[in-house]
Amino acid sequence: MRQQLVAGNWKMNKNLQEGLQLAREVIQQAGQYNQVTVLLAPPYIHLPGIFEMLGGNANLKLAAQNCHDEAHGAYTGEVSASMLSSVGCSHVIIGHSERRQYAGETDAILARKVDRVLENDLVPIFCCGEDLQQRESDKHQEVVQSQLSKGLYHLSSEDMAGMIIAYEPVWAIGTGKTASPEQAQEMHAFIRQSISDRYGSNVAQQVTILYGGSCNPGNAKELFAMEDVDGGLIGGASLKASDFSEVIQALHP
Ligand code: PEP
Secondary structure, X not given: OOXXXXXXXXXXXXXXXXXXXXXXXXXXXXXXXXXXXEEEEOOHHHHHHHHHHHOOOOOEEEEEOOOOOOOOOOOOOOOOHHHHHHOOOOEEEEOOHHHHHHOOOOHHHHHHHHHHHHHOOOEEEEEEXXXXXXXXXXOHHHHHHXXXXXXXXXXXXXXXXXXXXXXXXXXXXXXXXXXXXXXXXXXXXXXXXXXHHHHOHHHHOOOEEXXXXXXXXXXXXXXXXXXXXXXEEEOHHHOOHHHHHHHHHHHOO
């Protein structure tokens, strides 16, 4: 079901002790906003420790930042979706632009990753978004349409209805430049329409669509006020518990 959700992507930040401390602070400060689902996506090494700290809290959940596209085998250094399930993850971020860019993840690889995540009863958070040149040449909708159709449109209606999609314009990630609320709404509505064209409006209305890209306490409220923006995927502002809590509060009814 479409949810109100804020996810914190810590990327490759925080050693174990720092990460557990940050999680402790987030749990204290954000746990009160119980009508928003809050996801923490720390590096792999923090997952079991943070899962223990969450202690079954209904609105705080654990996500991984990636998984491998094969179920198991000789893939040194990789982590599978079933391993993530075994340490308490409920969600996995798939296709973050940094992985598309630095790890060469193609649409075909991402489609397989989505399948592995779903096979393990986890929820994928599928990232899509255009770069600056694509936006400036007015190709942003074409790019996102292609990412969605190659990465997701092989799924059944049932799986699609449970999807979380994060629209993250690459030019806004970690740059301090945010999409305007109107730009975010335009793309979120486009994504929902695209899903509706493929699966019907009933499915499209159930998909949660997050905005990501320099979202912070200063701009979250106006972004989250847009009709098709169901929450945020937060990078930099998730590394400080007070900032992250303010972003969550901006979504809380
Ligand atoms: C992200 O990397 O998913 C992200 C949104 O980062 P930031 O908030 O730092 O732009």
